[in-house]
Amino acid sequence: MSMRFAEQVMVITGAAQGIGRRVAERAGAEGARLALVDRAELIHEVVAGLCDQGVEAIALQADLETWQGAEEAMRRTVEHYDRLDILINNVGGAINFKPFTEFTESQISAEITRSLMPTLWCCRAALPTLVEQGGGVIVNVSSAATRGIHRIPYSAAKGGVNALTASLAFEYAEHGIRVVATAPGGTEAPPRRISRGTPEPRNEQEQAWFQAHIDQTKNSCLMGRYGTLDEMAAPVLFLASREASYITGTVVPVAGGDSG
Numbered sequence: 001m002s003m004r005f006a007e008q009v010m011v012i013t014g015a016a017q018g019i020g021r022r023v024a025e026r027a028g029a030e031g032a033r034l035a036l037v038d039r040a041e042l043i044h045e046v047v048a049g050l051c052d053q054g055v056e057a058i059a060l061q062a063d064l065e066t067w068q069g070a071e072e073a074m075r076r077t078v079e080h081y082d083r084l085d086i087l088i089n090n091v092g093g094a095i096n097f098k099p100f101t102e103f104t105e106s107q108i109s110a111e112i113t114r115s116l117m118p119t120l121w122c123c124r125a126a127l128p129t130l131v132e133q134g135g136g137v138i139v140n141v142s143s144a145a146t147r148g149i150h151r152i153p154y155s156a157a158k159g160g161v162n163a164l165t166a167s168l169a170f171e172y173a174e175h176g177i178r179v180v181a182t183a184p185g186g187t188e189a190p191p192r193r194i195s196r197g198t199p200e201p202r203n204e205q206e207q208a209w210f211q212a213h214i215d216q217t218k219n220s221c222l223m224g225r226y227g228t229l230d231e232m233a234a235p236v237l238f239l240a241s242r243e244a245s246y247i248t249g250t251v252v253p254v255a256g257g258d259s260g
Helices: 018-029 042-052 067-081 105-115 117-133 152-175 204-220 229-240
Strands: 009-013 033-038 057-061 086-089 136-141 177-184 251-254
Touching (some): 009 018, 009 117, 042 057, 057 067, 086 117, 117 136, 117 152, 117 177, 136 229, 152 251, 229 251
Parallel strands (some): 136 177
């Protein structure tokens, strides 16, 4: 096992489940000193399991949809480790799946708040430390669904993540900071222990709308399948590592040929 992240402090948001958890498991095995952030209490269980395996990790329970939550998470990380080297912004996920004209005002706001604002707030909260240190890496987890059906507000939010990635890379390269992103496609994962809040379909029409986005995701993928958690985590960690030292401002599709 390589130790690409030995002695480096890595913050991973949305780390209680799914891609974020797998990134944490793999980064910890490669020597990263972890600060794992999630709003679910489950994050404490995840960190306890990693510590039992000899990984250095702390759990930070915070609501990253707010500036206060993001600022507190970054501040507590620096207070504990005295530095911050890598930020993995993984919070997000579509809530509703239906034609755009079926979304209410509050549902649109909720999608943007869920899938854009945590990344925006965490970048803002981490950058002063990275600038003061003279460098660091931010990896944002975007989505191939910037081109997709029945989740337009989510697509818009992830398009915002892509724009944020490009602009921050431009603005902060002079400070030795790389900003990159991955754009995962459909991902096979264990059943979520904490729901994203997606409502159960109430009738055949709502079930058809939900199924349509799944069919479109698979049909847009040249490989015709969902990816695994490891297939999603590996590019995140490559971009975070020194092996990717000449890559910045780029969104890497990880969707079996779907460019998003």
